[in-house]
Amino acid sequence: MPDRIVLQGMVFYGYHGVFGSEKELGQRYEVDLELALDLSSTGRTDDLEYGINYVDLYQLVREIVEERSYNLMEGLAEAIASEVLSNYPMAEVTVAVRKPQPPAGGLMDFFGVKITRKK
Numbered sequence: 001m002p003d004r005i006v007l008q009g010m011v012f013y014g015y016h017g018v019f020g021s022e023k024e025l026g027q028r029y030e031v032d033l034e035l036a037l038d039l040s041s042t043g044r045t046d047d048l049e050y051g052i053n054y055v056d057l058y059q060l061v062r063e064i065v066e067e068r069s070y071n072l073m074e075g076l077a078e079a080i081a082s083e084v085l086s087n088y089p090m091a092e093v094t095v096a097v098r099k100p101q102p103p104a105g106g107l108m109d110f111f112g113v114k115i116t117r118k119k
Helices: 020-025 040-045 054-067 073-087
Strands: 003-014 027-037 092-100 110-118
Touching: 003 054, 027 054, 027 073, 054 073, 073 092, 073 110
Parallel strands: none
Antiparallel strands: 003 027, 027 092, 092 110
């Protein structure tokens, strides 16, 4: 099993959804990332040159969620996975996107999607 880098519970404000009010008013989104890759060189050298800068990764996800607009959470998750795989050396990425308190006419914690993509 490959090593993992996990960024959990990132919170952003985005303008995604199929309803006009969602795209106009926006809402909070939560994103988790799990990257599968070999971390042995990074661990042995204790040098960021051999690893992934978590802050850069966070900023990439933030830009996608806050500066773009998608109709579906599936589209948002797919865009995040694609950009992460394109910009970082890894075997696979798992992306979870949650929309807390969605406009569903009832009480619930969230709607969400979770996808895994490989190179």
